[in-house]
Amino acid sequence: MPNLGLVFFPAFDWMLSPTHPERQERLLYTRDQLMEEGIFDLPQIREYRPRMASISDLERVHIGVPCISELITPAHLVSAGGCLTAADAVMKGEVKRAFALVRPPGHHAMRVVQGIRGFCTINIEAIMVEYLRAKYGVKKIAIVDTDVHHGDGSQDIFYHDPDTLYISFHQDGRTLYPGTGFPNEAGSPAALGMNINLPLLPGTGDEGIHRLFDGLIRPILDEFQPEIIVNSAGQDNHFSDPLASMSVTAQGYASLADKLKADIAVLEGGYSVEAALPYVNTGIILAMAGLDYSQVVEPDQSALRPQGFECNQRVDQLINQVGQLWNNREKLRTQALNKCGNRWQRDKSIYYDEEGIRETQRETAYYCNNCRGYLIIETSATNTRFGNQSAYVVILHKDTCSFCRKEALEQAARAKKSGRWDYVLIQDKAKSAVDNL
Amino acid sequence: MLLGIDVGGTFTDAVLINNGAIYALAKSQTTQEAVLHGILAALDLVLGSDKAENQSNITTLEASITRVVISSTIVTNSLMEGQTDEVFLAVMAGPGMSTKGQFPVEPYLAKGYIDHRGKISASEAIDYTRVAKMCAGKKMAAISGKFAVRNQVNERALSQDLKTFRFSKIFSGSELSGELNFVRRTNTAYFSGAVYTKYLQFIGQIKKSLAERNIQAPVYVLKADGGALPLEASLEQPVESIFTGPAASVLGIEAIAPPTIKAISLDIGGTTTDIAFWENGQPLMAKKGATIAGFNTSVHAFHMQSLGIGGDSAVKRTIEGFVVGPARAGKAMALGGSLPTLSDALITSGLVKFGDLALADKAMKTYVRGTETTMQVAREIVDAAVEKIEETIGHMLHQWSLQPVYTVDDIITGSLFRPELLIGVGGAAPGLVKVLGDRMCLPVEIPIGAMVANAIGAALAKPTLTATLRADTTENYYIIPEAGIKAKLPSGFNKYQATELLNAWLQKEASKWQITAQEAETVAYEEFSTIHDYYSSGKIIYLKMQLPPGILCRVAGREVSF
Numbered sequence: 001m002p003n004l005g006l007v008f009f010p011a012f013d014w015m016l017s018p019t020h021p022e023r024q025e026r027l028l029y030t031r032d033q034l035m036e037e038g039i040f041d042l043p044q045i046r047e048y049r050p051r052m053a054s055i056s057d058l059e060r061v062h063i064g065v066p067c068i069s070e071l072i073t074p075a076h077l078v079s080a081g082g083c084l085t086a087a088d089a090v091m092k093g094e095v096k097r098a099f100a101l102v103r104p105p106g107h108h109a110m111r112v113v114q115g116i117r118g119f120c121t122i123n124i125e126a127i128m129v130e131y132l133r134a135k136y137g138v139k140k141i142a143i144v145d146t147d148v149h150h151g152d153g154s155q156d157i158f159y160h161d162p163d164t165l166y167i168s169f170h171q172d173g174r175t176l177y178p179g180t181g182f183p184n185e186a187g188s189p190a191a192l193g194m195n196i197n198l199p200l201l202p203g204t205g206d207e208g209i210h211r212l213f214d215g216l217i218r219p220i221l222d223e224f225q226p227e228i229i230v231n232s233a234g235q236d237n238h239f240s241d242p243l244a245s246m247s248v249t250a251q252g253y254a255s256l257a258d259k260l261k262a263d264i265a266v267l268e269g270g271y272s273v274e275a276a277l278p279y280v281n282t283g284i285i286l287a288m289a290g291l292d293y294s295q296v297v298e299p300d301q302s303a304l305r306p307q308g309f310e311c312n313q314r315v316d317q318l319i320n321q322v323g324q325l326w327n328n329r330e331k332l333r334t335q336a337l338n339k340c341g342n343r344w345q346r347d348k349s350i351y352y353d354e355e356g357i358r359e360t361q362r363e364t365a366y367y368c369n370n371c372r373g374y375l376i377i378e379t380s381a382t383n384t385r386f387g388n389q390s391a392y393v394v395i396l397h398k399d400t401c402s403f404c405r406k407e408a409l410e411q412a413a414r415a416k417k418s419g420r421w422d423y424v425l426i427q428d429k430a431k432s433a434v435d436n437l
Numbered sequence: 438m439l440l441g442i443d444v445g446g447t448f449t450d451a452v453l454i455n456n457g458a459i460y461a462l463a464k465s466q467t468t469q470e471a472v473l474h475g476i477l478a479a480l481d482l483v484l485g486s487d488k489a490e491n492q493s494n495i496t497t498l499e500a501s502i503t504r505v506v507i508s509s510t511i512v513t514n515s516l517m518e519g520q521t522d523e524v525f526l527a528v529m530a531g532p533g534m535s536t537k538g539q540f541p542v543e544p545y546l547a548k549g550y551i552d553h554r555g556k557i558s559a560s561e562a563i564d565y566t567r568v569a570k571m572c573a574g575k576k577m578a579a580i581s582g583k584f585a586v587r588n589q590v591n592e593r594a595l596s597q598d599l600k601t602f603r604f605s606k607i608f609s610g611s612e613l614s615g616e617l618n619f620v621r622r623t624n625t626a627y628f629s630g631a632v633y634t635k636y637l638q639f640i641g642q643i644k645k646s647l648a649e650r651n652i653q654a655p656v657y658v659l660k661a662d663g664g665a666l667p668l669e670a671s672l673e674q675p676v677e678s679i680f681t682g683p684a685a686s687v688l689g690i691e692a693i694a695p696p697t698i699k700a701i702s703l704d705i706g707g708t709t710t711d712i713a714f715w716e717n718g719q720p721l722m723a724k725k726g727a728t729i730a731g732f733n734t735s736v737h738a739f740h741m742q743s744l745g746i747g748g749d750s751a752v753k754r755t756i757e758g759f760v761v762g763p764a765r766a767g768k769a770m771a772l773g774g775s776l777p778t779l780s781d782a783l784i785t786s787g788l789v790k791f792g793d794l795a796l797a798d799k800a801m802k803t804y805v806r807g808t809e810t811t812m813q814v815a816r817e818i819v820d821a822a823v824e825k826i827e828e829t830i831g832h833m834l835h836q837w838s839l840q841p842v843y844t845v846d847d848i849i850t851g852s853l854f855r856p857e858l859l860i861g862v863g864g865a866a867p868g869l870v871k872v873l874g875d876r877m878c879l880p881v882e883i884p885i886g887a888m889v890a891n892a893i894g895a896a897l898a899k900p901t902l903t904a905t906l907r908a909d910t911t912e913n914y915y916i917i918p919e920a921g922i923k924a925k926l927p928s929g930f931n932k933y934q935a936t937e938l939l940n941a942w943l944q945k946e947a948s949k950w951q952i953t954a955q956e957a958e959t960v961a962y963e964e965f966s967t968i969h970d971y972y973s974s975g976k977i978i979y980l981k982m983q984l985p986p987g988i989l990c991r992v993a994g995r996e997v998s999f
Contacts, residue, residue: 018966025965028977031843032553036584037534038620040841041725041733047839075845091495200777242970278553282533292535299532299550309784376624 002046004289005089005098007082008034009050012103014075016354017041021243021271022119026103026253030083033278034285044289046095050082050102057084057174058122060089060130061157063427063434064113065379065391068122071113075141076122079104083128086264091136099265100124101281107151107268108178109234112361112393116354118149118178125232125266126157126425132228134432139163142226144217144260145170146209146253147234148244150181154232155195156348160365160375162191165224167217169198171237171244177353183322184336188365189336189344190372193329196220196322201314202245206252208315209237213259215319220326231262235270235415239304243271244322247307250276254283254293262288275300342367351415358382366408371401374408378421391423392416398429412437438501439989440483440654441896443685443889444509446750447707447765450892451474451483453502457990462889472509473642480650484591487734507822508659508685508895509645513890525572525604528623529582529591531558539620541732545571547582547595555587555916556911571964572602577630579621581610587907588919606633613674614726614735615905615918617982620715621726623734628676628729636675640668648675655951657900659740661727661798663688663720663986667950680729683711683741684713685898687720689890691863692897692988694882695719698828699857701830703873705865707749710826712833713741713856719987722856724840726926737903740837744829746822748780748865754804759821777804780820783834785815788868823872830877858882862890897988901950904982906939911967911975917942932964935980942983957982 006289011028017023034040040047055069057080064071079102086098106125108118113119125143132138145151145168158164173179187195198212221229235241237248258264265288286293290353298304325332348361359381363434366373374397380390392415394408411428416424416437424437439454449467453460463482468475480666482496530536531550545568548561572578578599585592592609599607608629610622643656643974657665661682671678691973695718696702704711726735745763753760757887761779771784771792777800783789784797801811804818837854840961859881861870867883874881908915910930916923920942936959943957961981967974 008841010843011967012963013846017970019971023966023968025523025967025977028965029553032617033533034618035617036553038539038618038733039619041620047841049839050848051840073845074849078845078848094934274554279532284536292537295530295532295535297532299552 001093001095003044003096004047004285005046005086005095006285007039007048007050007086007098007100007102009078009082009102009244011075011079011103014073015420016116016119022104026271026273027101027277029274030101030277030281034243035280037047037282039282040286042228042289042291044291045285046089047337048085048089048098050078050085050100051180052077053080053084054372055355057127057131059427059434060429060432061126062109062111062113062122063391063393063395063425064376065338065381065389066423067434067436068113071115072121075104078102079106080124082120083124083264084131085267085401086292087128087132090263091132097261097265101267101283103267105399106269106322107145107147107154107234108149110156110350110378111395112359112377112391114359114379114384114389115349115352115357117352118153121345123153123157124271125153125230128264128266130311132187134290137217138227140224140226141165141228141230142167142221142224143230143232144221144239144262145232145268146233146256147232148241148246149234149269151232151268152178155181155197156187157194158191160188160191162194164199165194165196165220165226167196167198169200169212169217169221171202171246172199176244183325186325188346189333189340190365190367192333192336193326198318198322198346199405201244201308201311203247203305203308205247206237206249208307208311209252209256210317211312212315213256216323218259229262231257231260231265232268233257233265233284235277236272238270238272238276238280240275240298241270243269246249246303249301249304250279250283250296250298253280254287254296258287258293259282263307283340306414326422339366355383355384355385357384367405368401368404371399371404372397374400374404376408376411389422390420391425392421393425394426395427396429438500438503438893439896440502440505440652441892441894442479442505442507443891444472444507445706445891445896446709447747449479450889451479452892452896453483454893454896456991457992459893459992461891464889471839473639473646476507476643477646484650487647488623500653502652502654503656504657505509505647506657506659506895506898507653508681508891508898519571521631522577522634523575525568525575525578526623526627527563527568527580527599529585529595529813530619531583533583540623541730544623547580549591549595551582551584551588551591553584553587555584555912555914557590560591560594563595568599568602571602576605577633578602578604578607579610579623579626579630579957580607581619581626585609585611586617586622586905587916589916589918589921589923592985594786606630611918612921613676616735618726618735623733624729625676625726625734625736628732628734630675630676631951632675632679636679637672637937644668658899659685659895659898660901661736662722662901663739663898665898666900669951670950676729676734678907680736682727682738683709683713683743684739685894686862687739687895688898689715689743689892690860690884690987691718691720692990692992693890694884694894696858696860698857698965699855700860701724701856701861702860703826703866703870705863705869706747706862707864708745708747710744710746711741712744712826712829713739714833714837714856715850716854721837725920740833742825742829742833746779746818746825748778748783750779750822752777752779752782752804752818757817761818761822761825764788769797770800777801779818782815782818783865785869786819786868788819788871789865816953819869819872823869823876826869826873827876846886860884893992894988895926897990897992899987899989900947900950900956900984900988902943902946902984904943904946904953906935906980908935908978909975910977921947921956930976932962933982935978936982939980939982944983947984955984958985
């Protein structure tokens with residue numbers, strides 16, 4: 001069996017705008033490097049052609065306003081489909097692990113989608129995670145997000161899910177988009193402790209991220225014992241990335257991939273298209289394929305600065321603080337659940353940088369003793385492609401009991417009757433579909 | 438008059454074609470140990486048969502031959518298996534994948550490196566003492582640098598450095614192929630060096646033998662991509678020239694009965710079955726280079742596979758059932774052979790009609806167990822062979838579906854290859870392909886007179902040439918590695934200018950080898966805007982063009998028996 005399944009889809013005909021970081025050229029040099037190295041000839045690597053995801057694959061995760069198909073391009077279906085191809089290859093036992101080296105990316109896309117934010121429209125990892133559950137019955141999944149930006153979309157989608165462990169290390173949100181991702185965002189009461197944010201100081205390099213991995217991420221993964229580990233393999237912690245300020249090298253990324261041994265990796269950000277991506281991707285691919293990556297070194301490291309001493313201090317502080325939170329999670333979860341009773345609510349203000357959309361959300365989780373309950377999201381957004389719009393969204397989990405189901409649908413009917421909302425949408429995960437009431 | 442000679446595993450065929458019709462043909466036994474003897478025997482036969490048939494004057498006939506094309510898989514084998522030259526291999530791998538075990542020999546690692554944009558990252562003179570030690574006793578050298586196709590300066594400097602060691606020839610990876618894949622280019626350069634001396638001898642003998650027979654026409658060899666290459670030019674790319682693979686077979690089909698719909702052709706000879714895919718009347722080319730002696734090379738080839746099943750294949754009965762091939766049992770028992778073959782099974786099954794039915798039946802009897810009839814045994818043997826062929830086709834279809842997809846458009850419009858027709862040529866084709874067609878639910882076509890399709894294909898092969906151009910307007914240069922050209926860009930460079938430049942070089946190169954000028958076609962084109970700090974800084978243009986493979990003219994088939 002080959003060690004690695006590789007889905008390579010550089011989307012040479014997709015861009016956000018001609019000079020945008022997400023432009024046709026992004027994976028050109030990576031393609032050149034992989035071709036020149038002869039990566040696609042290696043017996044340890046099996047190449048896969050991406051398929052297109054279906055709208056129903058998307059609607060297991062997303063509720064688009066007014067509907068998801070009006071917000072996406074065909075490229076999104078291919079990049080999400082590429083992740084599903086990678087997942088199938090691993091689950092069918094054709095390869096040991098897989099890497100979906102695809103674009104467009106997805107980790108800033110939240111559950112409710114009004115437009116494009118942080119270059120993302122749909123969350124391709126989340127779509128893959130829900131596919132793994134629906135198709136293969138996988139329960140416990142860990143996502144390790146190694147993109148320099150906080151994956152606020154993935155956090156949003158799995159915030160109430162006790163079976164998905166989301167771990168993200170990133171440049172501190174006080175210094176970088178999207179501005180979130182602090183340790184106190186630890187999950188809603190029912191999933192408290194399962195959302196782990198590790199904000200690092202700008203300038204952190206290989207030493208810092210490996211100290212963090214060895215000291216905290218590895219032990220947490222060992223304890224959680226996920227059936228599948230997913231790596232959101234962003235590459236913008238690289239020292240040459242134009243959008244961020246970290247000091248990680250191709251070696252740092254490759255040896256991290258080697259330690260993590262993710263079952264499935266999915267490309268996220270990384271915009272140093274010439275100086276970083278060709279080398280980081282070669283390094284990750286070789287590491288995942290179990291091959292020697294020690295010679296993968298950027299030819300030009302003149303911009304690489306050693307990390308400051310305060311970087312490791314922050315790492316140690318996180319290991320300590322978040323380690324305690326993780327160890328006490330059961331206790332904290334019980335306390336939080338007791339405190340909030342059968343309902344928990346949060347208000348969110350979401351900015352879509354790509355389109356200047358402002359969205360406000362009130363999200364309410366309804367808890368039940370017999371099932372996972374249900375969610376209601378009240379959303380209104382200004383300046384979308386469809387003008388100002390609002391929606392009342394009911395989310396039914398796969399195991400939502402008939403009592404909760406009835407209650408949730410009654411709420412939806414009342415919302416419809418009130419005439420306050422442009423759309424009343426019901427996402428029924430058992431049917432992988434979103435219906436407009 | 439065009440002369441084509443094809444050296445197959447069993448027979449060496451020669452054919453003379455005149456004005457789109459077969460003028461004369463001959464078949465002689467392939468001489469595995471000395472290929473040249475078989476070639477000359479076939480040649481003398483075809484010239485002699487003409488004398489008998491047409492009573493013409495032999496001298497005028499030989500003088501009327503305007504072109505000779507030789508095609509052979511066997512030459513590859515005999516050259517590869519025999520004593521090849523030791524080659525000193527020097528590579529500039531730079532940072533990236535480890536070179537361990539990638540090449541046939543442990544290379545000398547030179548320090549130079551070119552990055553993916555063609556910028557020099559490092560260049561350094563060689564370590565003369567180490568090289569002297571490594572190249573002791575070696576006459577041939579091969580050099581190759583990562584991304585040398587983007588900038589050949591380091592390969593040139595290395596070649597210059599190596600001059601001190603007085604190699605008889607130095608092959609440079611980037612001159613043999615302009616395409617990305619350092620490992621494949623390196624192996625191609627290595628094998629070029631390994632076979633050079635033997636190849637030189639081989640073509641020397643061919644030239645001498647033809648001269649002795651008063652044949653003055655230019656001589657070509659057939660390449661794996663179906664192109665005919667002049668003998669002298671072939672010395673610059675010996676691997677391309679000795680590795681013909683089964684290319685002649687598809688050209689033969691193109692000449693006799695090219696399919697107009699998506700089709701799979703099967704050339705079932707005595708020893709092997711050659712399988713190819715067709716679309717729009719053209720055989721499909723493989724996206725990757727050929728594998729030679731277990732190593733990946735950049736040698737262009739058709740998307741073909743050879744399977745060790747043919748009419749003369751030996752048959753074995755194992756616990757799991759019958760196994761056909763890849764060993765040869767020789768002539769069918771029905772034709773006076775001593776061991777049962779696949780042909781005997783086809784004869785007993787009533788799928789083909791030749792030889793002595795009773796003898797074929799006797800062959801089948803050797804396998805009969807209990808109450809089985811010879812008919813049942815024969816059908817089982819045929820089914821085992823067909824099953825294996827079907828499996829290979831399945832594998833080839835899968836390989837084809839893995840061709841890279843770079844754009845959304847590739848996914849949406851790119852259709853997978855779904856065959857609509859099977860074409861069978863070669864001696865054992867009629868029976869086998871019919872059974873295969875039934876299994877795959879596909880119609881079957883057996884063109885008439887396809888018995889010497891390979892030699893016909895060789896005789897009619899068009900010359901081909903391929904070259905690539907890459908321009909980087911930010912760096913203000915373009916490069917045609919095959920030509921060793923790197924030059925400044927004219928202002929306002931665009932697709933039109935790129936095409937003009939590359940076409941001009943191809944035409945010049947063609948005339949140098951007296952190749953009849955023909956339209957060059959674009960095989961691949963890419964254009965990307967490069968951005969620096971949110972501003973467009975230039976363009977990267979990549980263009981690949983070729984004088985396409987194909988046949989000079991079609992011929993009418995002719996029933997023949999030997």
